Structure formats: structure tokens, C-alpha cells
Amino acid sequence: MDNPDASTDSEVKVTGVLNPDKLKELGYIPSKQRLLKGPVAIFECVEPIPCNVCVFSCPFKAVVMDKITDMPKVDFNKCTGCGLCVAQCPGQAIFIVDYSPKGETGVLTLQYDLTQPPDKGEEVILLDRKGEELGKGRVLKVYKHKRSEAFVVTIEVSKEFLMNARAIKVRR
Ligand code: SF4
Numbered sequence: 001m002d003n004p005d006a007s008t009d010s011e012v013k014v015t016g017v018l019n020p021d022k023l024k025e026l027g028y029i030p031s032k033q034r035l036l037k038g039p040v041a042i043f044e045c046v047e048p049i050p051c052n053v054c055v056f057s058c059p060f061k062a063v064v065m066d067k068i069t070d071m072p073k074v075d076f077n078k079c080t081g082c083g084l085c086v087a088q089c090p091g092q093a094i095f096i097v098d099y100s101p102k103g104e105t106g107v108l109t110l111q112y113d114l115t116q117p118p119d120k121g122e123e124v125i126l127l128d129r130k131g132e133e134l135g136k137g138r139v140l141k142v143y144k145h146k147r148s149e150a151f152v153v154t155i156e157v158s159k160e161f162l163m164n165a166r167a168i169k170v171r172r
């Protein structure tokens with residue numbers, strides 16, 4: 001497991017947009033072998049904020065922190081990609097990516113913070129970290145987490161977008 005104990009990216013502070021290279025540097029990107037194995041969590045939490053919800057929301061003890069202001073460290077070998085942390089992250093900073101399906105499409109799971117989530121089967125627009133449109137995806141599943149009341153949406157997307165699509169726009 002890589003160690004994400006690195007300082008906050010100043011570029012993020014200036015632009016508000018995360019650089020995928022920085023995520024790699026922080027140890028938040030699993031190996032290619034792990035990515036191909038099945039669903040896994042991608043954490044995009046790069047600010048040392050006092051939050052450890054993900055540590056306690058993971059039933060597999062895949063997320064650890066020495067102190068509450070640390071950034072989470074993820075053990076990708078323990079992470080099953082269950083998505084329980086996605087629903088409970090107050091920063092909407094956790095995504096599940098799944099490259100394992102055969103073919104050109106994979107599966108992305110993210111938190112959706114608006115009141116009217118898309119329906120199963122609906123086509124949605126994928127947005128990148130800057131909020132710019134990347135392409136389209138098809139909703140596979142939507143659920144509302146009982147405790148956090150957040151919606152979690154699972155979408156079939158082209159594998160080329162799995163690491164860049166980080167929000168959705170519902171076309172209504
Ligand atoms: S996806 Fe599941 S197993 Fe992985 S870190 Fe989140 S809660 Fe833990």
C-alpha cells in the first residue's frame with residue numbers, strides 16, 4: 001500500500017481541481033492489476049480536514065488513519081469496492097471504479113447530492129473534475145443510504161471515463 005501522507009496540493013487550492021497525477025502520488029490509485037480485478041474505491045480526499053467517517057464506515061478495515069486530521073490510507077487489497085464509504089463521505093470524495101467487466105464499458109459509483117436522483121436505466125451526462133461534459137453513461141442502480149440520506153448512483157460508463165468522470169448531470 002502506498003502512503004498518502006503528502007501535503008495538500010497547492011494547485012488544488014488555487015484551481016479547486018484535482019490533478020490525477022497528484023492522486024497517484026498520494027497513493028490513491030490502485031495498481032493496474034488491482035483495477036482489473038474488480039471494484040475498488042478511489043479516494044480523492046486531499047485536504048487534512050478533521051474527518052474520519054470513511055474509517056468507521058468501512059466494514060473491511062480497508063481505511064486507516066493515525067489521527068483525525070490525516071488523509072485516509074486505503075489498503076486496496078482489503079477494499080472490496082462495496083461502496084459503503086461512498087454514501088457516508090461528507091466530502092463526496094470517494095468513487096468506486098470497476099474495470100473488470102469484459103468489453104469497453106466499466107462501472108462507476110458516486111454520491112449524488114441533489115434531491116432528484118436519476119432513475120435506473122436513465123442516460124446521464126458525465127462531468128469531469130472541472131464540471132465539463134465528458135460523455136454519457138447509463139444508470140444501473142440508485143439507492144438512498146438510510147443514515148446519511150445521500151443518494152448513491154451506479155453507472156455504466158466507457159472505461160476511458162472511469163478515472164475522470166466525477167459527477168453527473170441529469171437531463172430533466
Ligand atoms: S468500498 Fe467498501 S471496502 Fe472499500 S474502502 Fe469503501 S467501505 Fe471499505
Ligand code: SF4
Pocket residue numbers: 043044045051052053054055072088089090091092093094
Ligand atoms: S469520509 Fe470523505 S471527506 Fe472524510 S476523510 Fe474520508 S474521504 Fe475524506
